[in-house]
Amino acid sequence: MSCQTRVVVALDFEQKAAALNLVSQLDPALCRLKVGKEMFTHFGPQFVQELQQRRFEVFLDLKFHDIPNTVAKAVKAAADLGVWMVNVHASGGSKMMGAAKESLVSYGTDKPYLIAVTVLTSMEQSDLTELGINLTPEQQVLKLAALTKNAGLDGVVCSAQEATLLKQQFGNAFCLVTPGIRPANASQDDQKRVMTPAQALAVGVDYMVIGRPITKAAKPLDALDAIVRELANA
Numbered sequence: 001m002s003c004q005t006r007v008v009v010a011l012d013f014e015q016k017a018a019a020l021n022l023v024s025q026l027d028p029a030l031c032r033l034k035v036g037k038e039m040f041t042h043f044g045p046q047f048v049q050e051l052q053q054r055r056f057e058v059f060l061d062l063k064f065h066d067i068p069n070t071v072a073k074a075v076k077a078a079a080d081l082g083v084w085m086v087n088v089h090a091s092g093g094s095k096m097m098g099a100a101k102e103s104l105v106s107y108g109t110d111k112p113y114l115i116a117v118t119v120l121t122s123m124e125q126s127d128l129t130e131l132g133i134n135l136t137p138e139q140q141v142l143k144l145a146a147l148t149k150n151a152g153l154d155g156v157v158c159s160a161q162e163a164t165l166l167k168q169q170f171g172n173a174f175c176l177v178t179p180g181i182r183p184a185n186a187s188q189d190d191q192k193r194v195m196t197p198a199q200a201l202a203v204g205v206d207y208m209v210i211g212r213p214i215t216k217a218a219k220p221l222d223a224l225d226a227i228v229r230e231l232a233n234a
């Protein structure tokens with residue numbers, strides 16, 4: 001996998017025109033795009049289709065978390081939309097994840113990657129404690145990743161800080177998708193478990209989701225280029 005295609009640009013914009021202005025300057029051979037709750041709620045499946053018509057592979061980041069039947073149907077709808085990757089919350093449990101996986105069987109090799117969110121990268125120890133979880137973020141990620149692996153999903157969303165442990169435990173084919181990527185000196189914003197692109201590459205991350213360091217930069221293309229160069233030189 002080339003270093004460039006590890007980058008998934010998170011399109012979190014209020015205005016579709018602003019998102020498309022950035023997209024029109026991007027090369028689908030060099031990055032993928034992520035559509036999350038904000039833009040999907042504003043602009044719906046049609047926006048995903050517009051990106052796909054521009055030849056981008058899309059990660060639909062809606063983090064489904066509901067009863068098994070509902071999640072299975074939502075995941076199937078994402079597959080019908082032709083997305084490259086879709087996700088659910090691992091904390092929805094094995095039955096929910098198993099139903100999601102089952103809903104993709106009929107798509108054969110055309111199915112999207114199905115991954116599960118472990119512990120959000122914006123969360124730290126105190127956030128888990130507040131929820132009554134008396135484990136470290138790393139222990140909780142490991143627990144939810146094991147559940148995900150046993151349910152037969154393709155991988156997890158985690159932070160790059162857990163990548164070494166997860167690759168050791170579950171092997172290289174278990175896909176690790178990591179938000180919380182911040183170039184050195186960039187603002188962390190609300191992210192807590194962060195790493196730089198070069199550090200994330202070194203610990204074996206498969207895909208890096210990067211939003212504000214690119215989309216809020218004065219020159220977004222220069223910011224993306226700098227990240228791509230950092231990865232190429234790592």
Ligand SMILES: O=c1ccn([C@@H]2O[C@H](COP(=O)(O)O)[C@@H](O)[C@H]2O)c(=O)[nH]1
Binds near residue numbers: 012
């Ligand atoms: O644990 C998670 C899961 C998803 N996200 C999403 O990734 C991007 C990150 O954007 P930045 O601007 O680079 O912080 C965003 O769309 C989140 O919804 C995450 O950050 N952490």
